[in-house]
Amino acid sequence: MKRALALGIAALVVTGCGTSAPEGTGTNDGRGPITFATLKDGTGTVPKLVEAWNAEHPDQTVRIIDLPEGADGQRQQLIQQAQTKSDTYDVITIDLPWNAEFAARRWVTELPREQFDVDGFFAAPLKGSEYRGKLYSIPHFTGAGMLYYRTDLLGRAGVAPPKTWAELKAACAKVLALPEAAGMSCYAGQYDKYEGLTVNFAEAVGSAGGQVTDDEGKPKLDTPAAKAGLDFLVSGFRDGTVPPDAITYKEEEGRRAFQQGKVLFHRNWAYVHALMNATDGSSAVPGKFAVTVIPGASGPGVSTLGGNNLAVSAFSKKQATAREFIKYMTSVDTQRTHAKGSAYPMTRTAIYQDPELRAKYPYLQVLQDAIVGARPRPALVRYGDASSAIQEQVYAVLGGKTTPEQALSTLQRQLAEFAQGA
Template sequence: MKKPHTLAGTLLAALLLAGTAPHALADTKLRAFAGGSGQRPDLMRKLFDQYQQRNPGVTIEVETGGATSELQRQYLGTVLNAKDTSIDLFMIDIVNPAQYAGANWVEPLNAYVGEPAVALKPYLPAYAQANVIDGKVAAMPAFADAMFMYYRKDLLDKHKISEPKTWDELAAAAKKIQQAESDANLQGLSIQGAPIEGAVCTFLLPYWSQGKELNDASGRLTLDKDAAVKGINQWLSMVDQGVIKKNVAEVKTPDTVNEFKAGQVVFAINWGFAWDRFNSDKDSKVSGKVGVMPLPAVAGGKSATCLGGWQWSVSAFSKNKAEAAKLVKFLASPEASKFLAAEGSLLPTSLAVYQDADVLKAVPWFKDAGAVVAAGRSRPLSRDYGQVSDVIRTSVSAALARTKKPEEAVAEIESRLRRVMR
């Protein structure tokens, strides 16, 4: 969706004002790792350009890479474990601050942004909680994310079907539409079953909606095995009904986006960035036909969604920590959040931006998105999150591939996580 030129100009002017005051600097080169396409490094480059205009002594280089959160985590883990000084600041998933701080890979930001209670007060509680480790600000929020249920509004309207509230209702609605449309390529529901980070959420969504918790306040495992098996069986039941395709264990985040965009899916679970792809990409066949709703629940349960989002951290090995921290403070500002929301449909990390008139004019669906994000659930905030993620996603993918029974997959998750989440 092309945004009004006047709005873009207003936002860029505001960003200039949000930068640090002009001051004489020795030339400082900063290198930022801005993730993959899902983190919109193209928009981050525009923010960097604005910062450079306000701070003429600073030059910012951008490094990108890694199509998924785990690939980015693997790369950064290699770089930071080697104490490489080439990267000054980097973007990380909401699940990573505890892990990175525990490994002493990030520079505490208290001295640059203030104490946690003040520095993170404007942000949604989940982001304030995730970014403060042992009383130290380990990262600052870049933009939020959450899993949404996207659906073909035109098809539900055509077949006079209301938004389903439970997974069983969704399966019935999808099956009805598939049969009526007589399109062999039309999937009822697309979820991520490949052994990627999205599969962690695929496991948690039906589990949480039964009112269950994976861990307690201290981080200890509280897995309800029966509920976990029921959740996996919920997905397998939809595979057997022809609602979810049989090779679900191979489906990755971009696959869901591309197939829904091509008009081949009725319902799709995906992250917030997908909205812009569905409605703005030139090759999208569903532009203007997309609806968004809260995720369904297991019968008798309550809707729950998986919270995501990205944060900026300063490398503990940077030779330009003070300047990198100033840049991070700028990137986490309300003005930067407003720019990313209006220009790229990237979800804000503070409720105030969801209510901004300019943002709502550019991205009307944010009117309802704020409540979904605010009520989102966070994956375990563990110093060993890499292990937690690996256990869940590989076991769940195996169950969806039917190389393991759900009971075996859940038993494996419990056994391995008990050693990690103590």
């Protein structure tokens, strides 16, 4: 999954915000042709699924509208449509952490839980689809960060995949001493100033035993665990564990670095597996890597939950059809077909037990374990402001422009303000 991409089992629901959630299931409960505003699918799988729906529903056809590539552009376009109360979009794709904001702003409609088969979803994505105990979106894709590592080089050095940060650095010391590893760096994630930095920071804090916010949305960055998590990122740049140019890495830059044999360990999403395992000459590492859960301070780490949800625009005039289409797109049968056509991580647990899919995607068990243990990003109504603040402060620390202590103090104050309301 490319957006992941692009963040425990319980969502961090804010209870003190100043706006209320939509009530009921909307007043425009009609049927007919609808639009589906979603991420562009390079595999062609989503268009085929829509074609299958259209063949069965000639009076309720679906037209796909591609959203911008970047998450920021997607959010901006959806907000513009909502603020003008446009009925151009019927079903919309939203990042999981946007659920609280869109529900609180009355931009999406509450979904009647009894109309959806919710028992088969992973617990964390489903919980993140709620706002104040009510359901406002349905998990479509999910995901969790995994640690990619070079099996060939670790094998030659007699090193096991690391479970802790200390083991990761010790493994690098041994492996990078090999002649075959000359010129390589140890580890890289996503550290450019964008949503991926928020994800990596939240993972570092969680993997040190902390939380960015608690279950009530209150910030918890004035803790030793938060300091330990940020120190892990900072020390990686200072001691050479992380290459200097990783300060510009998003998902694709890091993927290319690992794929070209420049880094030994790499944190990324599931979608990069097929790209790095390509045998057409585009990758230098096919058959030479595997995945495991990300490491933590004292044991396996905690990934930040990724994924996208499907919701019904509050301004749609055909909400009955919109709900039916969401049920179709998130059903077990459709998800199984979708998974066979693309590597997007599905949200129903049954998909991860399918023998055919397990053979096709050897990382499925690791991914399932990572999703089960993952934590969502803070479900704040002002999530966009919170993420921007985290990016600004953490990037400044990694660039040596401020101290971890000062950055965490500033974030503690800023996130407390964002948690107060809209």
